[in-house]
Amino acid sequence: MEDSQEPFSQSQSETYLAGFVMANIVGIKHYSGTITGREILGLIREPLNPYDSNAIKVLNTQTLQVGYIERAVASALAPLLDAHIIHVEAIVQPRSNNNKFRIPCQIHIFAHQSSFDAVHDAFNGSNVHFISYSDPSFTLSHSAAVKETRADTFNSDSVTTGNNNSKNLDQIFKLVRENLASKTLVSEPLNPPSSIIKSELLQHQKEALGWLYHRESTQDLPPFWEEKVGNFVNVLTNYQTNARPEPLRGGIFADGMGLGKTLTLLSLISYDKMKMKSGKKRGRSSVERVESETNGTLIVCPPSVISTWITQLEEHTNRGTLKVYMYYGDRRTQDAEELRKYDIVLTTYATLGAELRCSDTPVKKLGWRRIVLDEAHTIKNVNAGQSQAVIALNAKRRWAVTGTPIQNGSYDLFSLMAFLHFEPFSIKSYWQSLVQRPLNQGKQTGMSRLQVLMSAISLRRTKDTALGGLPPKIVETCYVELSFEERKLYDEVKEEIKSLMMHHNSNDRLVSSYSTVLSMILRLRQICADFSMVPLDFKSCLFSSTDIEDVSKNPELLQTLIRMLQDGEDFDCPICLSPPTDIVITCCAHIFCRECILKTLQRSNSSCPLCRRSLSETELFSAPPESFKTDDTDVTTELCTAEVRSSTKVSTLIKLLTESRDQNPATKSVVFSQFRKMLLLLEEPLKAAGFKTLRLDGTMNAKQRAQVIEQFQLSEVDEPMILLASLRASSTGINLTAASRVYLMEPWWNPAVEEQAMDRVHRIGQKEEVKIVRLIAKNSIEEKILMLQEKKKKTITSRGSGRRSRDIAGMGIEDLHFVLGE
Template structure:
C-alpha cells in the first residue's frame, strides 16, 4: 500500500465488540501499604498481578497517576481473575461513595464480554460468595457507571445489547487525526518555525520541516497541563476519571510524530537533537543517573538510513554516534555517556528485557525516539515491554503509520509515552476503546482531542506541507521479440494448467504452482536475466500435468 494514501484506508477494530454483562460490589484492601489516593466516583485502573507472591489471582488498583491504591479483595479476585486470564471478560472499576474506612474502600467492578460468553460469566459466580448483578437484577439501577446508564437507556428504548452492532463504524486515520488537520489548516496552536544550528546541521530544512521542528521543541519544553486536566479551586482535576490532586500533573514532554513517508522525519529529529544540544550546552544534566544522550530505537533495516542521514546532513563529528548493536556492544554505561546519539534495535532491547544490568537500563536518557514506532503495536511483546520500561522524560513515537490494525494500536504508544491514565489498559478500554468500538461519539471525540494535543501528522497530498502535487505517469514499454515469445509461451502454459486443475477440482490445491508461474511472467516483463537459467525446463508439459493430476 502506498503510504501517501494510508489516511484513506479503513482499518478494522482490533477486537470484536463486547457488552456490559453486569457488575459486582467489591472492596479495595491493603490501603495502608500504598500511597495512592482516590475519590468518590473516580474511575479506577485495574491491573492483573499474576506474579504476586501472596496471591496469584491478585488484581492491583491504580489511580489516574498510576499510583497503587491497594488490591481488590481476595474473594472477588478469585472469581474474576481466571476469566480475565482466559480473555473471556474485561473489567472496569469505579469508586463507591459510601462506607469508606481507613482499611477498605468500596467499589463497583463492571464486567464486559462477548454476548456468546454471557452464560459463562454468569455461571462463574454460581457457588461463590460474590453477587453478580445483571441488567435483570433490581440492584442494577444502583450503579454509578456510565456504561450501566447507557445500558439502561438502551433497554428503556427497547433495544438490545446486540443493537450496538449497528452503531459500529469503521474509523480511518483521517477521522482520528481530524482535529490535528483542522488545527494545522487554521494555524491554531502551531509553534513558530525553527531552523537547526548550521554548526551541526549542514542541510537547509524545508518549510514543513521547520514547522515540525518548532512543534517538537515546543512539546519538549511545554509546561501545559496534559490533555483532560483542569485547574480547579486550587487543585487539579482529571475531567475523565474525576481524580483530584493538589500536585500539578507533569507535562507530557514528547508525543507522536506521524508525518507521512518521505517528508523527512529523520532529518527533522536530527535537527531536534542538534537544536537542543546547542541551546542547552553546558546547562544540561551532568548527574550520575541522567545523561545528555538520545537513544534511537529502530528496526535493523532502518539503521543504515540513520547512518546515511547523519553523513548527509550533519557536519563531521557534530553529533557523536554509537551503534549499540551486535555481540560486541558495550556493557559499560559510562561509555554511552560520551555520545550524543546511541542507535539500537527493538530486537536488541527485547533480548535484554530480563537483564537488569544492561547498559541502556542504567541511565536516564535525555530523549528516547522510537522510529517505525508501530513496531510495538503488540504491547505484550518483549521488545514492546523493553522500550516502555526505559528511563527517559522526553519520549517520541515516530511513525508514518500509527494505526495498522485498529485504534487499539495507539494504546501501545500511550504506554510508551507514559501518558497517564491512557497508559493503563483498563483506563484505555473504559475511556476510549469500548465507546469507540461501540460507535459512540464520546470515544472518537476523546481520541481526536488526544491526538490533537500530542501528535503532528501531515501527508504529501495535503496543501499543509507545501510540496507540489504528486504526478503519476504510466509508460508502456514494448517487449522484445524474445521476451514476447517467452511471455506468450508461459501464459499459455498457465491457462492450460488452470483448465486441467479446474476440470479435476484441484484448482484450490494448486495456487502455489500457479502463483509461481505468474511470478515468472512478472520477471519476464522486468528483464530476462531475472529468470532462472533452467526456466524453460520448469514449464509444465502436458505429460507433467497428467502425472500431477494422478498423484
C-alpha cells in the same frame, strides 16, 4: 484489565455490559496510591502473586498502586479473566462509612453476549452478588458505562457493530488537521543550527521542528487535566490532586512516509544541543545533573533502518558535530559511562528485547534525554518482549515516530500510549473504558476523546498536503491470466481445500488445523506468482490428515511445517502478530515465537492458544536454525534442476520491464515479492533478458543491506537497473529514490506494508513520476486479497481495534471463507 498474549480471545468489539459487582479495595495501608471522589480505577490481573493466585491489583490515574480487590470477588473474577471471557472496568463508589482500611468500588463486567450465561453461572457458585441489567439494583451504578449502556443495548436490533461504525485513520486525525490549518498546532517554524545541520529544511520540516521542540519544552498540563480552585482534576477519571501533573514531553510524530522525518529529528537533536550549550554559557544550568542522566538520544529502530540513519547523518550533518555510537551486534559496550559520551546511540528493537531480563545493561542504567522509536508501529503488540523493553526505559522525552501509527485498528495506539507513559491511557483498563469501548460501540465520546488526545500529542501531515512539488505517484493493476497448466494446478488445490472446509464444518475445528490451512493458502498464492516455487510432492504431505497430529510422531509433518516456514516470509506468530523469532512448533502442529508460547503456558491451565489442546513446555519443538539459512546456491540449484515450467507473471514482468527500458534505458526499477525464493528465481530470466540486478532480503545483515542500497542509488547507467527486494525487509526506513518504477509480484494481507514499500521510492528526493504496477492473477485468491485490502484501507474495524478474532495468516475466519470463495 491487563491480560497476557492471547491471540483468539473474544473480540472486544463484540463485548457488552453484562452487569457489575460491589467490591472492596483492601490492603490500602501498604501502598502510596490515593484516590478521590468517584474516580475510575485501573485493574491489573496478577496471576503470579505469591500470596494469592487470583490477585487483582488496583491502580489510580497516576498508575500508583492503591491496593487489591478483596479475595472473595477476585476469586470469582480471576477464572473468567484468565479464560478471556470477560474484561472489567471499575469506579469508586461513595463511602457509606469511614473505614480507612477499605474503599468500596463497583466492577463492571463486559462479555460477548454468547458468554452471558457463563458469567451468570460463575457468580451463582460464589458468595458474590452479581447485578445484571435486569436486576433492580442495576440503577445504583455510578459508572458512565451503565449510563451509556441501558437495557436496550442488549436488543439485537440496537447493538452497534464495529463494522458499521468503523473509523479510518484520517477521521482520527481530523482534529489534528483542523488545528494545523488554523496554525494552533504547530509552533513558529524553526531552523536548525547550520553549524551542525548542513542541509536546508523544507517548510513543513521547519514547522515540524518548531512543534517538536515546543512539545519537549512545554509546561502545559497534560490533555484532560484542569486546574480548579488550587487543585488539579482529571476530567475523565475524576482524580484530584494538589500536585501539578508533570507535562507530557514528547508525543507521536506521524507524518506520512517520505516527508523526511529522519532529517527533522536530527534537526531536533541538533537544535536542542545548541540551546543546552547556549544555556550553559549564560550560566542558566544551575541544577546539578543526576549521576545516571545523559544528554544523549537513544534511537531504536529495525535493523534495516540503521543504515538510513547513518546515511542521513553523513548527508545532512557536518562531520564530527554529532557523536554516534552503534549499540548493536558485537559492538555493544558494557560500560554506561562510554554511552554518555555520545549525542546519539543507535540500537534495534531486537537488541533491547534480548536484554529484557538483564537489569544492569548500560542502556537501562542511563536516564536518556530523549528516546526515539523509529517505525514505532513495531511495538503494536504491547505484550511482546521488545515492546516491554522500550516501555521500561528511562527518559525525559519520548517520541513514537511512524508514518503508519494505525495498521490494524485504533487499539494499535494503546502500545504507543504505554511507551509514552501517558497516564492513565498507558493502563489497558483505562484505555478500554475511556476510549476503546465507546469507540467500538460507535459512541461519539470515544472518537471525541481520541481526536482530542491525538490533537494534543501528535503531528501528522501527508505528502498531498505537505509536498506540493513532489512528482505524482500512479498505481496501476496489471491482471494476468493464468496459463492452462497453472490454472489446472490452482483448481486442483482449491478442490482439496473445499473438501477440507466441508470436513471442518465448524470454525473451532478449522482453527485446530491452523498449519494445514496456512499451507493451503500459501500454496495457492505461490501458484499465482510462479508455481516453480511449489514442491512437486506438496499435496501428499499437505493433505495426509485432517485431524490434529502429533509432530513428534510424524517427522514428515514436522519437515512440511519447516519447509512452509522457509517459503512463507509473511507468516506471523498468531500470538504477537509479528514475524516469529526463535520459532517453535507445538506437538499439535502450530507455530509460535518461543517467548510468546512460553508466556502463555505460564498459566495454571496451560493449553495451545489455537486448538485448546493441553500443552506443556516439553511438547515444544525447535525448528532447526539451519532450516532457515538455506544457501542461495542450493536454492538456485533446486530451482534450476526442477521441472521447467513457464510462469505467466515472470513473463509479464519481463515484458513490462523491457517496455520501460525501451522508453528510457536509465530507468531503475524495484521488484517486490514476499517470497525470497521468488527473488532468487527471477535472477536468471532477468539476466537472460539483459538486465543487471541486485537483491535485498531478510537474510542480510544491516551492513550488507546498506551496501546494496548504496550501490543501487548510484546514478551511472551501467550500474544495476533492477533491485529484487523482499517486501518485509524493504517496507520500512530505506531510501530507494533512484528508482521510478515499482512492481509488486503479489498482494500483501496488510495494505499498510505495501504502502510503506511504495514510499521507499515515492518520497523526498524523488525527481520523476513514480509508476507502481501490481501484478494480480485473474479469478484467484489474489483478487480477493485486493478486496480485503480496500476494505481495510477504508475502515479501522473494531475487530482490528482489539485483538484479531480467530486470526489465520492475517485474516479472520470469515475472511478465510471469503478469499477461498466459499
